[in-house]
Amino acid sequence: MTNYLNDVEELAAQVPDGALLALPPEYSFVPMALVRAIIRRGVKDLHILTVPINGLAADMLIGAGCVKTVECAAVSLGEAGPASRFGAAVESGSVKIIDSTCPAIHTALQATEKGVPFMPLGGIIGSDILRYRDDWKVVDDPMGEGHGRIVLIPAISPDVAIIHSPLADRDGNVWIGRRRELATIAHAAKTLLVTVEKIQDESLLASEATAAATLPGFYVTALAQAEMGAKPLGLVEHYAPDHDEIAAYARESRTEEGFNAYLQRTVFGAQEAAE
Numbered sequence: 001m002t003n004y005l006n007d008v009e010e011l012a013a014q015v016p017d018g019a020l021l022a023l024p025p026e027y028s029f030v031p032m033a034l035v036r037a038i039i040r041r042g043v044k045d046l047h048i049l050t051v052p053i054n055g056l057a058a059d060m061l062i063g064a065g066c067v068k069t070v071e072c073a074a075v076s077l078g079e080a081g082p083a084s085r086f087g088a089a090v091e092s093g094s095v096k097i098i099d100s101t102c103p104a105i106h107t108a109l110q111a112t113e114k115g116v117p118f119m120p121l122g123g124i125i126g127s128d129i130l131r132y133r134d135d136w137k138v139v140d141d142p143m144g145e146g147h148g149r150i151v152l153i154p155a156i157s158p159d160v161a162i163i164h165s166p167l168a169d170r171d172g173n174v175w176i177g178r179r180r181e182l183a184t185i186a187h188a189a190k191t192l193l194v195t196v197e198k199i200q201d202e203s204l205l206a207s208e209a210t211a212a213a214t215l216p217g218f219y220v221t222a223l224a225q226a227e228m229g230a231k232p233l234g235l236v237e238h239y240a241p242d243h244d245e246i247a248a249y250a251r252e253s254r255t256e257e258g259f260n261a262y263l264q265r266t267v268f269g270a271q272e273a274a275e
Contacts, residue, residue, distance in 0.1 A: 022189055049156065072100060
């Protein structure tokens with residue numbers, strides 16, 4: 001049964017130090033209000049898994065000192081430029097990098113979703129990444145259909161996954177629309193924490209218009225309302241990204257001093273103003 005919490009601060013308290021934390025892609029329901037609350041709480045030693053890529057959320061968590069390990073296909077601010085805190089952490093060695101690929105991350109989560117210890121993947125045969133992933137096993141194709149070698153990707157089960165959605169209902173069902181990777185994340189994670197724009201009384205599963213795009217509440221551990229909870233990122237079909245704010249972050253975060261000033265203004269200062 002979904003646990004309804006009062007605010008994102010209570011939700012952030014559900015993220016323990018050292019957790020394997022799954023983050024959705026930049027274009028897909030990123031819970032930035034919750035990310036800021038996690039930073040305020042001072043969570044440490046996170047192993048973040050980007051599914052399969054991320055930008056602002058991952059970069060802020062890394063810069064704030066919350067992260068020990070980054071498992072990713074990429075961390076980038078896209079058109080706004082490089083993720084500078086991620087880059088600085090890689091150069092200094094302050095975080096461990098586990099290099100991956102988009103299909104490998106999805107495959108690892110799908111393995112957990114299906115209850116198997118690994119799943120095969122063929123598209124990365126011949127790439128240099130295999131040199132750095134001793135946990136990926138290259139074997140002969142057991143089906144003997146002439147496909148040669150194949151890679152076995154171990155299952156991944158995040159301790160915690162976090163998403164932001166436009167809508168949930170009183171039963172804990174959460175609308176995810178066409179973003180099917182969110183369902184895979186939810187199925188694979190031990191704990192799913194969700195922020196939403198709005199909570200309605202009518203069941204999302206009772207309407208043909210919303211049922212097919214709804215994640216059932218038994219996958220949702222805890223939920224809290226957070227209006228504009230994806231800002232400065234966008235929320236598909238609800239509001240656009242604040243490109244000026246993202247560009248400002250990209251500029252300020254190039255230096256540690258600038259990043260700390262940004263945190264004070266938008267993370268810690270914002271909380272003080274709310275109180």
